[in-house]
Amino acid sequence: MVTVEAGDALTISVVDDGVRVPAQVARSGMRNLKQRAVELGGTCTVTGEPGGGTLCLPKMSVQVRRRGDTR
Template sequence: AEVAEHVVAVLGEALSNAARHAKANRVEVVLQAIGQRVVLTVQDNGVGVPEQGRRSGLRNLAERAEGLGGAFEVAGPATGGTRLTWSAPLS
């Protein structure tokens, strides 16, 4: 239940970032259980993450993952946009 609450909060933040900051018009969400881990991937076709600017939302996502023994990664795919990958152990 605790991990599920974090997944919902992370997804909300990722979607909010895509809509408000990235100016994306397409977002792909993939939620998987891989072995004993949950992996949430959110990819958009927006403007990407700027080098400068506020990162408090991204820092919050990283802290949520780390607090559960998980991981968080932000990438700028070659096709553009942003890909957020958040994972945590299920047990």
């Protein structure tokens, strides 16, 4: 399930109900997500439990511009 919330920050919640990725598997995809979030001034947390699902939660600040705003 994917949920997107936008306000002062953009938060994207990605949740699965499958088995967590085994420790011996390369986690480059999650590492790349975290790196991209940091490059945009945000964070990305990944949590989960063995035998349960995984939650990937990137969060970044947003700046809202209105049409015609040249700032």
